[in-house]
Amino acid sequence: MFKWAIIFAVIGLIAGALGFSGAAGAAMGIAKLLFWVGLVIAIVLLILGVTIAKKVT
Numbered sequence: 001m002f003k004w005a006i007i008f009a010v011i012g013l014i015a016g017a018l019g020f021s022g023a024a025g026a027a028m029g030i031a032k033l034l035f036w037v038g039l040v041i042a043i044v045l046l047i048l049g050v051t052i053a054k055k056v057t
Contacts, residue, residue: 001035009031
């Protein structure tokens with residue numbers, strides 16, 4: 001998920017540098033969304049991993 005966020009951020013930066021403001025804004029919006037979704041998924045999996053580890057030991 002973070003890999004795709006970085007890819008869309010790079011696409012947004014390149015599009016912005018070339019003057020494609022609409023495409024740059026869209027790509028950066030997608031990058032932000034993917035970053036936050038990835039972060040939430042990572043936190044949920046971390047919490048689940050910690051709670052399951054306590055039950056196993």
